[in-house]
Amino acid sequence: MLGKIIFAAALALAAPVASAATTAVAVTNVNLRAGPSTVYPAITVVPTGAAITTFGCVAGYSWCDIGFGPYRGWVAADYIQVVYRGAPVVLAAPVAPAVGITVVSFNRAYWDRYYVAYPWHRHWAAYPPYVTPRVTSANRSVTCTGGTCVGVRSATGVHGGSTAQTRTCTGGACTSTRVTAGPNGGTAARTRSCAVGQGCTTNRAVVGPGGAVHTGSRSFQRW
Numbered sequence: 001m002l003g004k005i006i007f008a009a010a011l012a013l014a015a016p017v018a019s020a021a022t023t024a025v026a027v028t029n030v031n032l033r034a035g036p037s038t039v040y041p042a043i044t045v046v047p048t049g050a051a052i053t054t055f056g057c058v059a060g061y062s063w064c065d066i067g068f069g070p071y072r073g074w075v076a077a078d079y080i081q082v083v084y085r086g087a088p089v090v091l092a093a094p095v096a097p098a099v100g101i102t103v104v105s106f107n108r109a110y111w112d113r114y115y116v117a118y119p120w121h122r123h124w125a126a127y128p129p130y131v132t133p134r135v136t137s138a139n140r141s142v143t144c145t146g147g148t149c150v151g152v153r154s155a156t157g158v159h160g161g162s163t164a165q166t167r168t169c170t171g172g173a174c175t176s177t178r179v180t181a182g183p184n185g186g187t188a189a190r191t192r193s194c195a196v197g198q199g200c201t202t203n204r205a206v207v208g209p210g211g212a213v214h215t216g217s218r219s220f221q222r223w
Contacts, residue, residue, distance in 0.1 A: 021053045021054065021055055021067075022053070022054045022055075022082060022099055022100050022101050023051065023052075023053060023054075023082075024051075024052050024053070024054045024066070024080050024081060024082045024091070025049060025050065025051060025052065025080075025081045025082075025088070025196075026046045026047065026048060026049065026050045026052055026068075026075070026079060026080065026081070027048070027078075027079045027080065027081050027090060027174075027194045027195075027196060027200065028048050028079060028194060028196075028199045028200050029045055029046070029047055029048050029199075030045070030046050030075055030076070030079040031043075031044075031045055031046075031075075032044050032045070032046050032066070032068055032071055032073040032074070032075055033073055033074045033075070034073055034074070034111070034114075034115055034118070034120070035074055035106055035111075035127065035130060036058050036062070036063030036074045036106050036130055037063070037074075037128075037130065039127055039128060040074070040127060041118075041120050043071055043073045043118075044068070044071050044073075046066075046068050046075065046079075048196065048197065048199075049196060049197075050068060052066045052067065052068045052075075052080070053066060053067040053068075054066050054080060054082070054091070054101055055067065055104065056101060056102045056103060056104030057077060057091075057096060057101055057102075057103060057104065058103065058104070058105075058106060058130070059103050060093065061077050061091065061092065061093040061096045061101075061103075062076065062077055063075070063076055063077065064076075064077050064080055064091065064101070065104055065106070065110075066080070072114045073114070074106070077090075077091045077092070077096075078090060078091075078176065078192060078194065078200075079194070079200075081172070081196070082095065082099050082101075083099070084098060084099055084144070084149060085144050085149070087144065087148075087149065087169075087170075088169075088172050088196075089149045089169040089174065090167065090169050090174040090176070090194060092151040092153070092167045092176075093151070093153050094151040094152070094153065095149070095151060106130050107130075108124060111124055148168065148169070148170035149168070149169045149170070150166065150167070150168050150169075151165075151166070151167045151168075151169075152164075152165070152166050152167075153165050161180070161181055161182045161183040162180070162181050163178065163179070163180040163181075164178070164179055165177065165178040165179075172195060172196045173193070173194065173195035173196070173198075174193070174194050174195075175191065175192070175193045175194075176190075176191070176192045176193075177189070177190070177191045178190045178191075182209065184209050185209035186206070186207055186208045186209040187206070187207050188204070188205070188206045188207075189204070189205045189206075190202060190203070190204045190205075191203045199219060200219070201217065201218070201219045202217065202218045202219075203215075203216075203217045204216050204217070
């Protein structure tokens with residue numbers, strides 16, 4: 001079934017672009033949220049392998065505006081799979097423009113358009129306003145060979161600090177490693193591995209400026 005969905009997505013991407021919408025697939029069970037952050041309420045759960053439509057992503061391509069059946073909302077890009085150069089890959093900043101996914105905004109107008117019927121609609125002011133990440137410099141690249149794609153991106157913050165991320169995808173499975181260094185010292189590292197039908201596993205390690213260490217892991221295997 002998933003193979004048919006991916007094949008259909010490939011056909012959609014090969015056809016002339018009539019709108020900003022891009023066919024995609026959910027990598028694992030994931031909450032569809034009312035905004036580009038986990039602080040926003042969950043609308044429904046998008047199941048593993050479900051066909052979704054991606055309408056765009058916020059700057060940096062960390063969260064994307066998608067449609068799933070009658071629902072509209074936001075999903076982290078790490079859980080979205082698209083077809084790039086004939087191969088299924090998890091959505092990443094270097095891939096997004098190549099498959100026609102543009103940068104879009106999240107604001108009160110979006111909230112009022114899609115969520116007026118929900119009980120939490122009137123509580124807009126209770127949620128922290130979304131702020132577009134600011135960077136002084138950013139570099140992105142992606143290379144694909146023999147069905148394997150490797151995306152690399154890095155950014156330097158306006159107040160110092162830096163982030164570097166590498167994502168490798170092949171055969172429907174992806175591994176992403178991100179390392180962030182704070183402007184005042186300390187580092188945070190995260191490795192996430194996802195595969196269709198097998199869910200995702202995330203490992204984190206944080207080292208504070210004073211040397212304190214915190215580690216943790218999380219797995220998503222809900223199908």
